[in-house]
Amino acid sequence: MRGRAEFRAAFRKGESYLGDKSSCAENASAVNFTSCSSTQGLNNACVGKIPFSAGRSIGRSHTPVRGYSVTSSSTVSAHTAASVIVAVVEGRGLARGEVGMASIDLKTPEVILSQFADNTTYAKVITKLEILTPLEIIMPNTSCEAGNATKLFALITEHFKNVTFTTVQRKYFNETKGLEYIEQLCASEFSTVFMEIQSKYYCLAAAAALIKYVEFIQNSIYAPKSLKVHFQGSEKTAMIDSSSAQNLELVTNNRDSRSGHTLFGVLNYTKTPGGSRRLRSNILEPLVDAETIKTRLDCVQEFLQDEELFFGLQAVISKFLDTEQLLSILVHIPKQDTVKNAESKITNIIYLKHTLELVEPLKVSYAALRSCNTTLLKAYYNALEDRRFGIILEKITTVINDDTKYTKGCLSMRTQKCYAVKPNINEFLDIARRTYTEIVDDIAGMIAQLAEKYSLPLRTSFSSARGFFIQMNADCSTLPSGQLPSEFTKVTKTRNTYSFTSADLIKMNERCQESLREIYHMTYLIVCKLLNEIFEHIHCLYKLSDIVSMLDMLLSFAHACTISDYVRPEFTDTLAIKQGWHPILEKIAMEKPVSNNVYLTEGSNFLIITGPNMSGKSTYLKQIALSQIMAQIGSYVPAEYCSFRIAEQIFTRIGMDDDIETNASTFMKEMKEITYIIQNANDKSLIIIDELGRGTSAEEGIGICYATCEYLLNLKAFTLFATHFLELCHMDALYPNLENYHFEVQHVRSSAGKKEKITYPYTLSKGYTEEKNYGLKAAEVSSLPPSIILDAKTISNHIAKQILVRSSNL
Numbered sequence: 001m002r003g004r005a006e007f008r009a010a011f012r013k014g015e016s017y018l019g020d021k022s023s024c025a026e027n028a029s030a031v032n033f034t035s036c037s038s039t040q041g042l043n044n045a046c047v048g049k050i051p052f053s054a055g056r057s058i059g060r061s062h063t064p065v066r067g068y069s070v071t072s073s074s075t076v077s078a079h080t081a082a083s084v085i086v087a088v089v090e091g092r093g094l095a096r097g098e099v100g101m102a103s104i105d106l107k108t109p110e111v112i113l114s115q116f117a118d119n120t121t122y123a124k125v126i127t128k129l130e131i132l133t134p135l136e137i138i139m140p141n142t143s144c145e146a147g148n149a150t151k152l153f154a155l156i157t158e159h160f161k162n163v164t165f166t167t168v169q170r171k172y173f174n175e176t177k178g179l180e181y182i183e184q185l186c187a188s189e190f191s192t193v194f195m196e197i198q199s200k201y202y203c204l205a206a207a208a209a210l211i212k213y214v215e216f217i218q219n220s221i222y223a224p225k226s227l228k229v230h231f232q233g234s235e236k237t238a239m240i241d242s243s244s245a246q247n248l249e250l251v252t253n254n255r256d257s258r259s260g261h262t263l264f265g266v267l268n269y270t271k272t273p274g275g276s277r278r279l280r281s282n283i284l285e286p287l288v289d290a291e292t293i294k295t296r297l298d299c300v301q302e303f304l305q306d307e308e309l310f311f312g313l314q315a316v317i318s319k320f321l322d323t324e325q326l327l328s329i330l331v332h333i334p335k336q337d338t339v340k341n342a343e344s345k346i347t348n349i350i351y352l353k354h355t356l357e358l359v360e361p362l363k364v365s366y367a368a369l370r371s372c373n374t375t376l377l378k379a380y381y382n383a384l385e386d387r388r389f390g391i392i393l394e395k396i397t398t399v400i401n402d403d404t405k406y407t408k409g410c411l412s413m414r415t416q417k418c419y420a421v422k423p424n425i426n427e428f429l430d431i432a433r434r435t436y437t438e439i440v441d442d443i444a445g446m447i448a449q450l451a452e453k454y455s456l457p458l459r460t461s462f463s464s465a466r467g468f469f470i471q472m473n474a475d476c477s478t479l480p481s482g483q484l485p486s487e488f489t490k491v492t493k494t495r496n497t498y499s500f501t502s503a504d505l506i507k508m509n510e511r512c513q514e515s516l517r518e519i520y521h522m523t524y525l526i527v528c529k530l531l532n533e534i535f536e537h538i539h540c541l542y543k544l545s546d547i548v549s550m551l552d553m554l555l556s557f558a559h560a561c562t563i564s565d566y567v568r569p570e571f572t573d574t575l576a577i578k579q580g581w582h583p584i585l586e587k588i589a590m591e592k593p594v595s596n597n598v599y600l601t602e603g604s605n606f607l608i609i610t611g612p613n614m615s616g617k618s619t620y621l622k623q624i625a626l627s628q629i630m631a632q633i634g635s636y637v638p639a640e641y642c643s644f645r646i647a648e649q650i651f652t653r654i655g656m657d658d659d660i661e662t663n664a665s666t667f668m669k670e671m672k673e674i675t676y677i678i679q680n681a682n683d684k685s686l687i688i689i690d691e692l693g694r695g696t697s698a699e700e701g702i703g704i705c706y707a708t709c710e711y712l713l714n715l716k717a718f719t720l721f722a723t724h725f726l727e728l729c730h731m732d733a734l735y736p737n738l739e740n741y742h743f744e745v746q747h748v749r750s751s752a753g754k755k756e757k758i759t760y761p762y763t764l765s766k767g768y769t770e771e772k773n774y775g776l777k778a779a780e781v782s783s784l785p786p787s788i789i790l791d792a793k794t795i796s797n798h799i800a801k802q803i804l805v806r807s808s809n810l
């Protein structure tokens, strides 16, 4: 048997599987990246070039992408850390306005390309970036040369204040290189993407800069034919601009960014990070294809009808880790063999085994479905029959121990990694593991001896930061001399627990680490060989992660239906909701809000909603937009019955507070929003406008509202327009496609007959409101002093009389 020195030398000689590590990001040494946070301002954006040195992290917010975030709670949080890097480039000269984007999530080996024409507001770029929630945005240095920022650069830096910006020399935005990279890196199953992107120069240019940059900062390269490349035109999804998403509180709550009082919060019962990501992106970009939506609804219906299937699938799905992240790490080839990289690859193989072992239980919980007619579920079942899952698992189990499994807790995971490879594959590894076990036993023995020596209840503990250390539950008073023996060092105390170590234990920890490093290195070489063998089959994991995240989202929709009484939507030419209610208000209030109807058809496509303050107008408008979005992502809807016309865009203009940050006045903000709607709305839009023209005088406000309504009345879009300007209600005489509805309030006099009390039934009725001076009435029930209210009434009567006189003189 050879000695330890020998086998250390042997594994140092051990061939790395990495082979030739030059990749498509070859010779990136010429790259000059400049990074800044937009908060540093534009001038700073162009200074501080970072000389190229591999592995150097650029930008202040790069987070290492190691390990898996496994949620301990049953529901996955929406607030997962940003990990998306996006490259954006705009055409020049005549091509200005043509924008190319490429993005990659560091946790997912998927490149998303898009290219589209954007008008002067660049609303599509901003919306797409909002959806991606980037960690970092890279743009060509020409977009802010010599302090002269292009409009697009200025808008993006203004909008994404907390995102790191990096400028890259324009030459790296090279479409020919982009196409080459995609050809090299795109997995064969996704090769149809070439047909879509071949003449899309800007997204290819963005892809070139992005891939080169990501490989540089990650200090690794992507394995050939390993990435999912996907072209995302904007035509397959409904467009919801970022301010509408904010107004409707789709994924963030306007008052508290961490609050779950959003549509995402209402629907999120997902169990995996992938499912939660999918739900979020669907809410922000609902589908427009009725057939796809229908197949999703069929699944949700199936889950609701078959409890066993629902619980069975949910139980298996919740065991999946982040499959996309697993794939992402699998396709990265590190440029250096470090202990950390070695450990991460071993963790990977354990996660991969864990994931593949779940395919069979997933199929079993599906078994009952073989005869069902739900196309999507059938397709998923067939996809799970893919032989490659079995092939990979078989190969893994020839090398990895059958009982090696993913566990929680750093010590048990360390043990799993240590003993992952079967015995008798490498004799040096077996020796190193025996040594490791002996050291661990010695540590336990030594702590037992110390316990006996000092008659203290000592126990062995472990943390990844400290390694092995000693813990003891005791009160100071129970210690022999009121303090711990001097042999114990680095003492910390939390409540009644002392944690400490000793000089001998530190030495033994070092020996333990040394032997662990040897084990990891040898295991790593074996794992790398195994990964090389299975690499050609791993693309089936793309399908698996797709299935898991989609099922997770659909199960989550079914789960939401069990909490509240939602109904399956229909898709027709009419927007008809019977007794619908606001889903987020229901979650906040913990009781069902008052429900209402809505009916819009091509012949009656414009509703004006009036009513006193606080009567429920905004809530009603938002509830309709939220229901439309829920229906278009394949979820059931809070109503007794509902039918929707697929909306290609959803626009909202809802009165919010002044935007102090951008220093935009209320009026300018609403003008911007309404301009955007007018420029982009078409016959298939759903438009929600609440209180337009409140930022200027009443006469001007009415004028602006009237002209806007006239413009929109000539479209076939479905529009709901809430206003306090009762003058608009008379437009029904001119436009047969306009109808008036209103919310009433009830005035109740107290028994003494003095003070009037207002109650809000929140029910919608036909016609317009008869209420007069309701602003003053609402003020009366507020805490405004009575003397001021009295003054306000007198002045308001006076002005009303003046207006009457003026109009009779005309």
Ligand SMILES: Nc1ncnc2c1ncn2[C@@H]1O[C@H](COP(=O)(O)OP(=O)(O)OP(=O)(O)O)[C@@H](O)[C@H]1O
Binding pocket: 592, 593, 594, 595, 611, 612, 613, 614, 615, 616, 617, 618, 619, 620, 762
């Ligand atoms: N259908 C409903 N069921 C229960 N509560 C409701 C309903 N609609 C509104 N409310 C409650 O009434 C409050 C005021 O509603 P909302 O903001 O929609 O009124 P509004 O008519 O738009 O008021 P304003 O004109 O002052 O903006 C909401 O915050 C909500 O708590």
